[in-house]
Amino acid sequence: MAAGVAAWLPFARAAAIGWMPVANLPMPVAPTNKNKRQDELIILNVSGRRFQTWRNTLDRYPDTLLGSSEKEFFFNEETREYFFDRDPDSFRSILNFYRTGKLHYPRYECISAYDEELAFFGIIPEIISDCCYEEYKDRKRENTERLMDDLEDNKDNKPPNMTFRETMWRAFENPHTSTMALVFYYVTGFFIAISVITNVVETVPCGTTPNQRDIPCGERYTEAFFCMDTACVMIFTVEYLMRLFAAPSRYRFMRSVMSIIDVVAILPYYIGLVMTNNEDVSGAFVTLRVFRVFRIFKFSRHSQGLRILGYTLKSCASELGFLLFSLTMAIIIFATVMFYAEKGSSSSKFTSIPASFWYTIVTMTTLGYGDMVPKTIAGKIFGSICSLSGVLVIALPVPVIVSNFSRIYHQNQRADKRRAQKVQKARLARMRISKAGSSTAFLHSKRNGLNQSLELTGSLEEDQQLKKTTSLLESQHHHLLHCLEKTTNHEFVDERLYEQGYLQTALQNFPSQSPSLSSEEGVTGTCCSRRTKKNIQALNATHTHSHTHNLQELSALHIHCGEQQPLNTSRSSLNLMSDESGSLNCKSSGLVTTAIISIPTPPSNNSRANPDAPPPPNPDAPPRPNPGSDVVKISAL
Amino acid sequence: MGMVLGTFSMHTKQVTYRTDKVDDELEMTMVSHRPEGLEQLEAQTNFTKQELQVLYRGFKNECPSGVVNEETFKHIYAQFFPHGDASTYAHYLFNAFDTRNNGSIKFEDFVMGLSTLLRGTVRDKLEWTFHLYDINRDGFINREEMTEIVRAIYDMMGKYTYPALKGDVPKQHVDTFFEKMDKNKDGVVTLEEFVIACQEDENMMRSMQLFENVM
Numbered sequence: 001m002a003a004g005v006a007a008w009l010p011f012a013r014a015a016a017i018g019w020m021p022v023a024n025l026p027m028p029v030a031p032t033n034k035n036k037r038q039d040e041l042i043i044l045n046v047s048g049r050r051f052q053t054w055r056n057t058l059d060r061y062p063d064t065l066l067g068s069s070e071k072e073f074f075f076n077e078e079t080r081e082y083f084f085d086r087d088p089d090s091f092r093s094i095l096n097f098y099r100t101g102k103l104h105y106p107r108y109e110c111i112s113a114y115d116e117e118l119a120f121f122g123i124i125p126e127i128i129s130d131c132c133y134e135e136y137k138d139r140k141r142e143n144t145e146r147l148m149d150d151l152e153d154n155k156d157n158k159p160p161n162m163t164f165r166e167t168m169w170r171a172f173e174n175p176h177t178s179t180m181a182l183v184f185y186y187v188t189g190f191f192i193a194i195s196v197i198t199n200v201v202e203t204v205p206c207g208t209t210p211n212q213r214d215i216p217c218g219e220r221y222t223e224a225f226f227c228m229d230t231a232c233v234m235i236f237t238v239e240y241l242m243r244l245f246a247a248p249s250r251y252r253f254m255r256s257v258m259s260i261i262d263v264v265a266i267l268p269y270y271i272g273l274v275m276t277n278n279e280d281v282s283g284a285f286v287t288l289r290v291f292r293v294f295r296i297f298k299f300s301r302h303s304q305g306l307r308i309l310g311y312t313l314k315s316c317a318s319e320l321g322f323l324l325f326s327l328t329m330a331i332i333i334f335a336t337v338m339f340y341a342e343k344g345s346s347s348s349k350f351t352s353i354p355a356s357f358w359y360t361i362v363t364m365t366t367l368g369y370g371d372m373v374p375k376t377i378a379g380k381i382f383g384s385i386c387s388l389s390g391v392l393v394i395a396l397p398v399p400v401i402v403s404n405f406s407r408i409y410h411q412n413q414r415a416d417k418r419r420a421q422k423v424q425k426a427r428l429a430r431m432r433i434s435k436a437g438s439s440t441a442f443l444h445s446k447r448n449g450l451n452q453s454l455e456l457t458g459s460l461e462e463d464q465q466l467k468k469t470t471s472l473l474e475s476q477h478h479h480l481l482h483c484l485e486k487t488t489n490h491e492f493v494d495e496r497l498y499e500q501g502y503l504q505t506a507l508q509n510f511p512s513q514s515p516s517l518s519s520e521e522g523v524t525g526t527c528c529s530r531r532t533k534k535n536i537q538a539l540n541a542t543h544t545h546s547h548t549h550n551l552q553e554l555s556a557l558h559i560h561c562g563e564q565q566p567l568n569t570s571r572s573s574l575n576l577m578s579d580e581s582g583s584l585n586c587k588s589s590g591l592v593t594t595a596i597i598s599i600p601t602p603p604s605n606n607s608r609a610n611p612d613a614p615p616p617p618n619p620d621a622p623p624r625p626n627p628g629s630d631v632v633k634i635s636a637l
Numbered sequence: 638m639g640m641v642l643g644t645f646s647m648h649t650k651q652v653t654y655r656t657d658k659v660d661d662e663l664e665m666t667m668v669s670h671r672p673e674g675l676e677q678l679e680a681q682t683n684f685t686k687q688e689l690q691v692l693y694r695g696f697k698n699e700c701p702s703g704v705v706n707e708e709t710f711k712h713i714y715a716q717f718f719p720h721g722d723a724s725t726y727a728h729y730l731f732n733a734f735d736t737r738n739n740g741s742i743k744f745e746d747f748v749m750g751l752s753t754l755l756r757g758t759v760r761d762k763l764e765w766t767f768h769l770y771d772i773n774r775d776g777f778i779n780r781e782e783m784t785e786i787v788r789a790i791y792d793m794m795g796k797y798t799y800p801a802l803k804g805d806v807p808k809q810h811v812d813t814f815f816e817k818m819d820k821n822k823d824g825v826v827t828l829e830e831f832v833i834a835c836q837e838d839e840n841m842m843r844s845m846q847l848f849e850n851v852m
Contacts, residue, residue: 007691007699008695010755011747012714012717014754014755016848017754017762017766017845018730018770020835021763021766021770021831022787022790023841024810024813025840026840026843027844027847030847030850032850039687039691099698100698477717480717484718484790484794485794487790488790488791488806490791490794490798492799493797493799495797497799498798
């Protein structure tokens with residue numbers, strides 16, 4: 001329940017009078033406000049700046065510093081005010097949280113300072129309201145990234161126990177870790193450069209023979225170039241195999257872009273080795289040599305800028321795609337127009353529409369080679385329109401790419417995409433948690449039997465034995481929900497128990513006397529029928545003590561006692577503990593189901609099973625009065 | 638050229654968007670309401686000045702404009718019942734508080750209703766409850782109205798209950814209610830029947846006393 005509507009709780013409780021005529025059962029006693037005093041103003045002095053608010057405002061959130069008795073530690077007797085030696089600017093938003101129920105994150109505030117203030121005042125950052133949550137998460141992520149970068153810079157020595165494989169991988173990925181890695185890095189870079197230069201020089205004409213045209217160097221010094229090529233390819237192959245060996249996930253490594261480039265760079269050589277001097281495929285062989293130029297892409301491992309450029313192009317692919325599409329549209333339109341305009345003139349180069357494409361592209365990109373020019377007047381008019389609109393079209397994609405590039409360079413783009421998914425998931429999770437929190441809070445307090453002792457004829461001693469772990473507000477809210485339960489004669493349960501309830505009613509007429517619950521969890525453990533008390537006593541006597549030893553595989557034994565017989569007005573019979581010899585107060589009927597139940601934790605972690613946490617409170621639970629307690633938890637580990 | 642066309646169309650789109658915004662702003666100047674003076678309210682209701690102050694502070698916090706409309710009301714009420722769907726019951730409650738039937742609750746209506754519920758006589762409370770149940774305000778509660786109310790209450794429980802809601806539990810509940818209330822078995826419950834039957838029921842009287850000290 002959002003405490004922002006805490007002020008309306010009296011109204012909701014008053015409206016509950018509308019249920020009374022419909023209800024068939026008596027209502028539980030309302031929790032009383034023992035120290036009912038008039039609401040007073042309290043002064044909070046934060047480093048000299050005085051804030052004043054009502055005490056009730058602060059009491060809305062009893063699990064924070066200001067809402068609990070923890071603030072008494074800061075009470076100053078002489079000045080009769082609460083003094084906190086903290087930042088008054090941040091305190092503004094914290095106090096506003098109490099007033100409005102929404103926690104806002106001020107933009108000018110440093111993220112770590114704000115986090116510290118929240119931690120001091122016991123407020124979890126997850127309840128920052130939606131309007132400020134994005135900003136908060138962004139800043140938090142930037143901060144953690146900054147911290148991680150700092151950590152990595154300071155990390156000089158590698159962790160001691162790294163296998164040889166991991167060391168190698170680390171050396172490959174981050175050349176600055178060791179001298180060997182640096183050497184390797186530079187050597188491969190050098191060889192990539194050599195390989196590329198070789199490819200280039202191969203085609204340069206060098207030297208002439210008197211009766212022939214210039215032949216390229218590649219054909220003149222075939223063996224030399226072949227040796228060079230072989231050396232480079234051997235180095236690249238060795239490097240690739242070493243990377244493949246060191247990769248933590250070989251499959252993923254093989255799928256990555258860089259490894260594909262590596263493979264493509266060295267493959268032509270091997271293919272060339274395999275099929276030599278075969279005239280048929282020499283054409284294909286020549287094509288393969290083109291792929292050798294891909295070796296230049298291997299430089300991207302060595303250059304951060306190249307990688308960013310590649311990533312930019314990939315990320316603004318959609319914008320580029322759309323622009324390409326519109327460009328194509330324009331080209332087709334203009335080519336058609338030019339073709340038909342120039343159709344009339346003789347010896348026109350615009351022989352077909354596809355032939356006009358070339359003119360259109362050259363004109364729109366303002367290249368203007370001049371190999372195709374319109375001759376008719378109409379052609380010239382449309383040609384000029386074409387070139388003018390081309391200027392517009394070309395001007396458009398450039399800012400897009402530039403802005404994207406700068407964005408990535410500041411490491412924003414990558415975070416955006418990941419953030420979008422995470423934020424959505426996180427927000428849904430938060431909403432689920434806060435919604436479930438309020439509903440599970442009631443279920444938890446039910447399990448603790450707090451509500452049960454507030455029966456109409458409940459005695460006062462039991463009241464005092466209650467631990468006031470819940471605030472007055474919460475207990476009033478729970479009382480309201482309890483009244484609703486009584487009105488409809490049904491109880492709130494959580495989803496898991498609801499499923500089990502379904503199964504239980506299916507097996508309702510399957511009484512089994514054997515208390516062997518050591519079988520699987522679930523409904524097969526219905527050891528007692530729904531009727532007789534005797535079974536319960538036997539169950540109580542034998543189960544609770546022996547079972548804690550027998551059940552090893554189950555982490556909690558959940559005994560659910562439902563009240564199936566019609567209740568009479570005086571429930572004192574249900575409060576009796578003397579009837580039962582067993583340590584449990586299972587009343588009229590009971591079904592023992594085994595389930596994994598988690599101990600009530602604060603709503604932030606939404607009741608997931610926590611097998612390690614619950615200590616066996618079995619011997620301790622019963623002495624606390626659980627009259628008519630519907631659900632008693634015993635954990636057996 | 639496609640670009641040129643595109644930019645033209647974008648421009649026209651922008652114009653219409655702007656006019657929409659202007660309309661929105663006009664709607665946003667909402668009706669603001671201030672309640673009558675504190676003394677008058679104190680005279681009309683059974684609350685003390687301090688209690689009225691506390692109530693008004695809470696009211697104004699949730700509804701700065703001074704009136705509650707049905708949506709806000711449902712939203713507020715639903716916060717107290719996270720398990721199920723409280724909107725139907727909140728709708729009936731809203732109608733019960735909205736004595737002037739104009740779709741909004743001012744602070745005076747709110748306080749009057751609360752005064753009846755918390756500080757009124759038993760007869761006042763029962764009358765208020767009767768008016769809550771009597772949806773069409775014809776002075777009689779018939780089966781359909783009661784079924785609606787009971788169904789709305791059961792809706793608030795939500796899906797996950799023990800024992801599971803099977804069969805037509807609300808209908809059985811209504812039958813029990815009519816058995817108790819409808820003395821002359823004519824199928825409707827009048828105000829007098831209702832009041833007499835309730836006063837005979839000790840449980841109910843005791844339950845109603847429970848909410849005395851809510852404030």
